[in-house]
Amino acid sequence: MFHMLILCNRARLPALYSDFRPQRTLNPDGFQANVSAWKRGLSNAALAGHAPSKSPARNHLTLELGDALLRALESPQFGRPLALGTVLQEALASGEMLPLPHFMKTTQSIYHISWGRIPWAVAGWALRQIGLTGGPSDSMPKEQVVVVLQNLEVITKAFSDATADRIAPFERIFSRKHFRRTFEANLLDGQRLSDNDLDVLIKFLSRDKEVLATDGNTIKIRERGETASISDEDSAIASLKELIEELTHQTKALSRRVEELSQAAMDAVRRKDRVSALATLKSKKLAENNLKTRYATLNQLEDVATKIQQAADNVQLVRVMESSTGALRSLNAQVGGADRVDAVLDDLREQMGQVDEVGNVIAEVGAGAGVIIDESEVDDELESMLEEEREKEAAKEAEETRRRLAELEKLGPTPVADGRPVSPATATADALGGMHLDTDESPKEQEPEKEKEKEMIPAE
Known part of the structure; x- marks a missing residue:
């Protein structure tokens, strides 16, 4: 219900x-x-x-x-x-x-x-x-x-979305009839607006939203800041677009008529009905001639529409160039001409030269107050630091070797090739080729210790 x-x-x-x-x-x-x-x-x-x-x-x-x-x-x-x-x-x-x-x-x-x-x-x-x-x-x-304002706002939003990409003047101008055919079925999810709805919408968009401009016969979608007046050019474009739309509709209808007559003539031929076939072919020929005339007229009108669009683009281009010329004139006036620029550059170079002179004077004063460094003293100090670092490395290696020998001593005697047991430390020392653990002892001082070690080994 x-x-x-x-x-x-x-x-x-x-x-x-x-x-x-x-x-x-x-x-x-x-x-x-x-x-x-x-x-x-x-x-x-x-x-x-x-x-x-x-x-x-x-x-x-x-x-x-x-x-x-x-x-x-x-x-x-x-x-x-x-x-x-x-x-x-x-x-x-x-x-x-x-x-x-x-x-x-x-x-x-x-x-x-x-x-x-x-x-x-x-x-x-x-x-x-x-x-x-x-x-x-x-x-x-x-x-x-009564008019429902909430519904008007909904349709206005849909109209704004549908016309957002209509930028060129030729795309924004309609006759009232063309406007109705274009938008009556495209603003409400497939539902068709009534004639009364469109009258209300046009009044609302033109008077209250200032989106449209109309004189009763021609409707123009306004750009931001554009006046609400309709010019003679606008009326001419609206009439031209309406005529192009009507001719396009006629050509489609005539094309369908030609196809239907061609099919009817073919059916008459199959039935061997010569009279019907000839009559149908004559009607087809008349429709083709009408279609040819309509296409020729339509091509002429489309050519005129193209020229109008080009002229409108040229008008816009000239306006942009004119405004750009005024902007350049104003900027050049602010610059003051080439003579002023040369004077400014000369003054700039002079000021930059003064800065360089002051910097050179400050650099000379700083150089005169500097300290002369003896390079040989620096070299000697560096060599002393390197020698100290080498001694630390040698002591570290000797300590590591003593630690390893002590660990081997804990493992007990190790037999050698002739069957005599030797201590792990002695075997390791021999393997190391007579490496001296204590850098302060000479090889001669270590020889008596080796003799004592040999005497302690029992004979077999």
Whole structure:
């Protein structure tokens, strides 16, 4: 049912269909929650094309108030919404819904009108004009149409996205008919906007958003800072684009007609119907001639359109060059010409030369106060340090050798080739080729120790 489509929270339906007007003072938060739920539901229903309408085409940007809306919202369980008049009163007073005649006729932007500060007396008068008094049993006998501002904002966002890449002037200009054919089916997820929706959208985009410029027949997508006027060139481009589109449509239709007649002639030949075949071929020839004429005209118009685009590009190029010339003139004036630059460079060189002179004087003073270093003393000190390092390395190696011999002594005597046992230290010393562990003892001083060692070895 319709009330379930726009109010998805089933648990809240009893509260939403009740007379919740006393909550305005008793429970302001609850009152605003119910009003917001109804306004959001009505807007979504209209945008989706579910709101009741007398016109064959569904309107997405407007909502028709009256008995049809009440009947569509009637529930077998809860009846009619008792506070709907109050909901619409709130929406009209805040400017979220606007009477369609007033919206289309006013010249001032709706954003410049403080709808939220409209006196309740004035709002009440407006509601009485459309048959609403706000009572719990109020009906809506007068059929009125209101514009839903929230839906306008949604379609405006879609329009901005769809036209973001239209940069060239030729791409931003349309006749009213061409504009309608271009955008009526491309802004609402495949749903087609009605003629009434497009009129409302064009008014909103031109007056309130300042996105479009129009004189009633020609529509131009404005660039930032561009005036809202329509020139004769704009009107000519719009007419040319509309004619090109119509001829393109005609050529497609004629092409299909030629194919159909060709197939019909072939079928007549198969049936051996000579009369039908000749008649069909004559019709085909006429269609081909018309198609050829249309293509020739279309090629001429496309050539004119190309020239117009080139001319528009040239105008833009000349404007850029003109502004660039002015910028260069201003910058050159700030520079002051070649003579001033030469004078500045000469002065700069002079100042840099003075800096070099001062630096040379400081360097000479520092060199005169310096100390002369004797290179031989430095060499002697270095040699002394190297000799000390070599002595430390030799002592370290001797200590390592003594440590290893002591470890071998702990292992006991080791037999040799002639069968006599020798100590590991002696064997290691012999293997080392007479290496002296103590650098202070000479080989001659170590020989008596070897003799004593031999005497201690028992004979076999």
